[in-house]
Amino acid sequence: MADIFDVIADGTRRDILRLLLDRAAAGHDGTSVSQIVTELGVSQPTVSKHLKVLREADLVTVREEGQHRFYRLETAPLDAVDDWIVPFLDHAESAAPLEPVALPDSAAHAADVVGRAAASAKHAWESALKKLPGR
Template sequence: MSDMATAVWSALADPSRRAILDRLLHGPRPVGDLARECGLSQPGASKHLRVLREAGLVDVQRDAQRRLYAIRPAPMAELDAWLAPYRRLWNARLDALGDRLDAQATDDRKGDPS
């Protein structure tokens, strides 16, 4: 795994940073809004945004006197691509469980005297 991928995973490990990214799904936001919505102080939100920016997960743009933060989709797409084989494995296991439960339900109905 590359250093950038490690930085992305480390950034995503923190629940406050994930909450910030959740808010940014709706579009660019200033740090003050993000801090308020996530229950963080503005300096705390700024520190989390710096980590997200350094990991390549967000961009910042100046808009007059404020800075707007926005999600960078490329690192998310890379994470999704990395997770794809694991998702296929998990889905295959869930499908097998579903088949097993369906078979059990069919057997139970066959044995039901009503």
């Protein structure tokens, strides 16, 4: 199996993973290759090549229905990334401890919604920039 860090180092593969995550969160039980091609604006051979790498790393599973293949995200292999990153986060927190701030439930919910919207907008912006000619 390929090193998970090598697999997720590629921007197109991260875009595919993000797309699969977003579609799963929206209730989709799989995403076809043609949907990925359309959403990301990359060629079908490129998407297929990256999906093969993601399959080999167990980051996606495929379900076949006739001639169509539907892909789903599998997050378990990303536990290795968490295991590697968490000690750095723990170290950063111990180096500069912050006082916890208790937010009212409504403010905590608003912060969560705004944070998710900002992350989604950033991803959409980055994806749109990649589609521009000359990029």
